[in-house]
Amino acid sequence: xxxxxxxxxxxxxxxxxxxxxxxxxxxxxxxxxxxxxxxxxxxxxxxxxxxxxxxxxxxxxxxxxxxxxxxxxxxxxxxxxxxxxxxxxxxxxxxxxxxxxxxxxxxxxxxxxxxxxxxxxxxxxxxxxxxxxxxxxxxxxxxxxxxxxxxxxxxxxxxxxxxxxxxxxxxxxxxxxxxxxxxxxxxxxxxxxxxxxxxxxxxxxxxxxxxxxxxxxxxxxxxxxxxxxxxxxxxxxxxxxxxxxxxxxxxxxxxxxxxxxxxxxxxxxxxxxxxxx
Numbered sequence: 001x002x003x004x005x006x007x008x009x010x011x012x013x014x015x016x017x018x019x020x021x022x023x024x025x026x027x028x029x030x031x032x033x034x035x036x037x038x039x040x041x042x043x044x045x046x047x048x049x050x051x052x053x054x055x056x057x058x059x060x061x062x063x064x065x066x067x068x069x070x071x072x073x074x075x076x077x078x079x080x081x082x083x084x085x086x087x088x089x090x091x092x093x094x095x096x097x098x099x100x101x102x103x104x105x106x107x108x109x110x111x112x113x114x115x116x117x118x119x120x121x122x123x124x125x126x127x128x129x130x131x132x133x134x135x136x137x138x139x140x141x142x143x144x145x146x147x148x149x150x151x152x153x154x155x156x157x158x159x160x161x162x163x164x165x166x167x168x169x170x171x172x173x174x175x176x177x178x179x180x181x182x183x184x185x186x187x188x189x190x191x192x193x194x195x196x197x198x199x200x201x202x203x204x205x206x207x208x209x210x211x212x213x214x215x216x217x218x219x220x221x222x223x224x225x226x227x228x229x230x231x232x233x234x235x236x237x238x239x240x241x242x243x244x245x246x247x248x249x250x251x252x253x254x255x256x257x258x259x260x261x262x263x264x265x266x267x268x269x270x271x272x273x274x275x276x277x
Contacts, residue, residue: 145184
């Protein structure tokens with residue numbers, strides 16, 4: 001079963017967090033929803049897959065905790081042997097579970113921490129595409145960019161834990177979304193100088209989407225990958241920075257870095273020559 005779960009995760013291009021979720025949902029069936037057996041099953045699968053996971057317990061029952069490379073925000077963790085072990089629970093929004101006890105030592109199978117990085121886009125392709133048309137104006141030109149989106153993938157990321165900004169900046173666009181944005185934008189970038197092309201892409205990212213902070217839209221802080229940005233009615237600064245960075249790289253071949261300010265996220269682009277302003 002563990003081997004088949006790993007094969008299924010590879011076929012679906014799931015990262016470590018997706019694999020944990022796959023194991024948890026499988027365990028829900030195997031254990032018939034037993035609240036004690038479910039974290040035990042997931043813990044076993046993770047250990048057999050070389051991931052650093054532990055079982056913790058208190059008077060409320062058993063809890064699964066995993067060591068994660070990156071920071072994860074809004075989720076309780078315990079520090080053991082200098083590492084952060086985060087509470088994993090897919091049954092409800094994460095809550096503080098109080099103090100816990102766990103065992104000392106380490107299992108021989110463990111070889112790596114869990115990573116939140118998304119080097120590939122999950123292949124969750126049940127059902128067809130849903131279409132959106134993104135519109136903006138620049139230099140008196142009205143531009144429309146039709147895009148195709150997959151709702152199962154948007155649903156998958158709805159409760160993806162918030163993690164470090166670098167994870168989102170390094171997450172690729174789904175192939176069809178990248179193709180659609182290239183097809184929609186590339187004809188309007190031909191013949192432009194590098195600075196003019198950057199400004200047009202920036203104009204698209206800044207004005208094709210309505211602005212609203214995450215607290216007002218979701219009631220919590222939530223970073224959106226580009227497919228979510230195109231799906232939901234609103235977005236804010238970091239969401240647009242992730243998309244702009246990918247488009248500047250994919251469409252214009254430019255090097256981009258993310259910039260973090262208290263309460264704000266932006267980007268910096270490496271141009272061929274200095275510009276003013």
